[in-house]
Amino acid sequence: MSVTDIAQELSAELSLGSGQIARTIALLDEGNTVPFIARYRKEVTGSLDEVQIQAVADRSASLRALHERKMDVRRLIDTQGKLTPELAAAINAAATLQEVEDLYLPYRPKRKTRASVAREKGLAPLADIILQQPELIGDASALLEEYALPFLNAEKGVDTSLEAYAGACDIVAEVIAEDANVRGNMRASFFKRSSLGAKAVDAEKIAEKDPNGVYQLYYDFNESVTKLVPHRVLALNRAEREGVLRVSVDLPYEQAQADITQVYPVKATSPFAQLLADAMEDGYKRLLAPAMEREVRVELTRQAEEHAINIFAANLRNLLLQPPLRGKKVLGIDPGYRTGCKLTVVDETGKYIVSDTMYLHQSDKAQQLLRKLLAQYNISVIAIGNGTASRETEQMIANLIRELEQETGESGRIGYVIVNEAGASVYSASEAAREEFPTLDATQRGTISIARRLQDPLAELVKIDPKAVGVGLYQHDVDQKELAAMLERVVVSCVNFAGVEVNSASAALLKHVSGINTRVANAIVKYREEHGPFKSRDELHKVSGLGPATFVQAAGFLKVANGVEPLDNTFIHPESYNAARGILEMLPAGEKGKAVRPSERVAQFRQLIKLQNSLGRTNRSNRSGNAQGAGEPAAWADIAAKVGVGLPTLNDILENLEKPGLDPRDALPAPILRHDVLKMEDLQTGMILQGTVRNVVDFGAFVDIGVKQDGLVHVSEMADRFVKDPLSVVAVGQVVQVRVLKVDMQRGRVQLSMRGIQK
Incomplete structure (x- = not known):
């Protein structure tokens, strides 16, 4: 299947030009990564974003797999000598893999079935007669006996006409069940008109398997498959696996009968009518219905898992892209009762300084230790893990902050953040953590991770399995391979979106950069350790295993701060350095004797071009009497042509010259630093609070x-309008204002609302 054919087929589906799709597929086939194409090949793709490029990659791969399967099926049928021009055309026209498999089903090698046994007895011609439904005049019983007579054969075990017709009906049942048109009709009905039901197993097993009544909602459950929501599908699957429920899919036989008779009509005047009707019902209940039920369950599960994975991926992306807390020393605290609270101080770059332990029950000693660390290292931010004893630790920190503010008369200097410590223990026990901190124990390494998560969430969270970060709900109920692939894709996207400082990044972070694998990431770190910090991107060529092709894919995402080439600290790709220098030469010089930063000169340049273009439009309008239509200013196109790049790349170069060292995460709101603790008892209905979305x-x-x-903000309380998808309103890490609706002290639950208070 040619790239052109794929592009034409996908154009309408993806709402993209076939040329865009074809060029994007060509880039992917050359081995370019999605982040690289999205950022550095905008002229080729027409500025497609990562989501669109990934869609092209996924769908083109699916179409190629479909084409391969079609060729394979044609070959397999042809080797049996049964490939007719009509069948070949039907296979070629099949739009889905399922349609191809339906067409192949009658020719697929099978284990022995009732129908195959009947065929061995020579009953296939009799089955054909039943399917043809000849309309005959005369006594029906006599006619049936007459037609069965030639097929009676004692040696083959066909002694009576009843046995002959029983075997023939087995063949008819299988023929009907394997007919592609019947299966197509039946599939459509199952997905539109069937219902999914669940029943609890016997009471004794329920008491054993579901003692807390987690699945009580589903003990007697029935709902149309068209109305089933994803989380219910996953819950039903889980309950079925745990032996709590029996789940089934049901379609009324009347509907199934109507679907089959569209292809195999029953002629009331034929003596074979009842035989066909009986075979039809047998074929449906014994063969078709179980197959369709499996298909419905598989498809419902696939859709539900895809939905759950997409939500997890969106939450993970928002979590990873939380803004870094730059330039702050952090005191990390991993709370605990029996073994005490582990304390760790890291400097502004995340470098480990010192660690200690305090015990909550020894409050005076704990306060003294905290005061000492805060003063000695001039700490203004405290990161508290949200595990066991978190709230008691928070109370102690809040009391200390209040005392320090009273003593110094300075408020707001020290704040704390409750940090989600999910996965910290996983990291602390990992080989990478042991290599980084060989002299520290696992608890100390975990506390360092908690502190660093506040300083740079992305750099720290990439060190652990994304499934362990605590922003999913059904991650254990979905296909683990599909989940891992999607989450890896998200991590790669986030790392390349934010960019990586090559002299401070860990191997765990570097391995997610476009074009770089684990081996090359380790080689970069090794080179850095042996030769000191990289002075330029060009020096990356000296790293073992980082060849020219890898350099092209990776260089733009690897930044070198304070290097010999200022452009190395931008997202401008080395291949565009000449264009960037050409643009710099065009920038206004500024007043004589007064230094003007390039970023300011770029801003002045934009204003100048905007003014020139505006004057040009006015002059042209005056001359022609017509205003010019909207579009790219001619001046920008001229400049792009002059420096040898397209307009998208020109705009990216200007943006990076304006904001050297740009980190897109910095545009997001910083985490909320708290100074005092809030208790459940303090909450009152109607109270307006500021909070951070956690999941x-x-x-x-x-x-x-x-x-x-x-607290939970139900989807119905998210906005003053109908909200179908919560992710369209909020994101993990987002700071929101909420109103307290209800506090359930006994169950420890808080209901919140965002209606009427969001800007």
């Missing part, structure tokens, strides 16, 4: 408002 699920979002338990 987004199908039915709403969980928001940290500073009390022990995250």
